[in-house]
Amino acid sequence: MIRYALVCEDDHRFEAWFSSSDAYDTQAGRGLVECPQCGSVQVKKQVMAPAIANSSRRETVTGGVAGGPESVSPDDLVRKVQAHIRANYDYVGERFADEARAIHNGEKAERLIYGETTHDERARLSEEGVACAPLPDAFVPSSGKKTN
Incomplete structure (x- = not known):
């Protein structure tokens, strides 16, 4: 799974998950990636810092919950x-x-x-x-x- 920060032609910013970078390219090329705010399919990836896991631990996604962060x-x-x-x-x-x-x-x-x-x-x-x-x-x- 890969998460991309995206932006549409009207500068609406949002995130979306894809099974791979090829999946994003295929879906975007077919006009299937659209802005949830305006419906535009003119969507581009934003620059993002990669999440890098070292070999001693599995990659995690951190999300805030009541009582503290949770690694998933x-x-x-x-x-x-x-x-x-x-x-x-x-x-x-x-x-x-x-x-x-x-x-x-x-x-x-x-x-x-x-x-x-x-x-x-x-x-x-x-x-x-x-x-x-x-x-x-x-x-x-x-x-x-x-x-x-």
């Missing part, structure tokens, strides 16, 4: 994100765009959802002010369902 291996982080999605989000499949729009418009009860949608549908949702963003493949729950 990248594999554990992926499993925690997948478990969180399974436990807290409703899978709506290919109905994602319709469900997200209905929730946004108050036609359905507010809840956390995930599912599949096309790039064009995501762009339309963004234009309408409906918040959604694709999830890196590694974070998709093991059921094979893709999060937006």
Whole structure:
């Protein structure tokens, strides 16, 4: 897993996880990496300092929690994100765009959802002010369902 700091053409800054640098290049080249704020697919990597692990210990990701920092291996982080999605989000499949729009418009009860949608549908949702963003493949729950 690799985390990139990204910036879109409108200077919105965000981070995203990819299984490898080639995965980022492939997804960006196909227009699949988009800004979660404006939906632009004109996204570039920012300069980042590499995380280097020495041979005596495994690479860790540090995240703040109440009571102090916690070290989590990248594999554990992926499993925690997948478990969180399974436990807290409703899978709506290919109905994602319709469900997200209905929730946004108050036609359905507010809840956390995930599912599949096309790039064009995501762009339309963004234009309408409906918040959604694709999830890196590694974070998709093991059921094979893709999060937006």
